[in-house]
Amino acid sequence: MPDPFQLLYDTSFATAIRESEVVFPVLESLHVLSLALMVGTIAIVDLRLLGVVLPQTSPLAVERRIVPLTWAGFAVMAVTGSLLFAAEAAKLEHNPAFIAKAILLLLAGLNMLVFQWAARSGLREDAVPLRARVGAAASLTLWAGTVAAGRAIAYFH
Amino acid sequence: MIRHLFEFYAASAPGQAIRNSSWTFAVIEMAHLFALALLGGGLLVAGIGLFGRWLQFPARADGWRGLRAFLAWSLAATAASGVLLVGSNPLKYYFNDAFRVKMLFLAGGLVLAILTDLLAGRHGRIAALAGLATLAAWLAVATAGRLIGLL
Incomplete structure (x- = not known):
């Protein structure tokens, strides 16, 4: 059975991205900037849940106002990340840092879903339940790990 | 003068320790990227909040004031x-x-960040413009930083 990663890597589309002196670095820079936007805004929501920042604003209001920025960052990050992945698919398949990043991303996404479905319902204008604070701490840890693993990909190339 | 500082740093024990350990550099780079992400996210929320429309904090400067310590700490970690x-x-x-x-x-x-901080809460529109200029400057910092490895 042919390796799907190799098939993706060999497409003319992926080859064009990989071999371009402009497209690849531009995509990489946009990916890092959008990741920064996403992680930075998530961190502010998490730190509000933990009571560290924006103490005068209710946690629900902070979450409502900032999450659209997070989604904007996520959209750009997902598109650029997919294109970068296509360009390097065969090399990333066995890269331990990439595998770690993918697992951490999955866990961070699951943590966000759990927050939306379970912990968010207990949020009030003036109080943050323990499960929401635990989720916020887990989120910060997982996103820090994702950034670290993403940066480490280059060291295992 | 500035070049002498860089030469002094290169010859110093910390400089040599970082240069001789590949993983020390990698770990510092990861920390730098994470701190920059925190700073970027904080500046974006605090800066947009000064416009008072989209993010709509109770008062325009609430976002900037509430994130001031966070911005200072993430700036210190980035630096x-x-x-x-x-x-x-x-x-x-x-x-x-x-x-x-x-x-x-x-x-x-x-x-620009210091100017925005001084203006926040007193001069609404001017503070918002200063906040926008601060954001643009930091976006340029991040972009130029990304280019360091490419040039």
């Missing part, structure tokens, strides 16, 4: 990890055009 990163090869950074551009925007971004 500290950045100084350590330069230690991996100070003279290479000294002669890198993107690094020089980054330092110029960094100085501008710092001045």
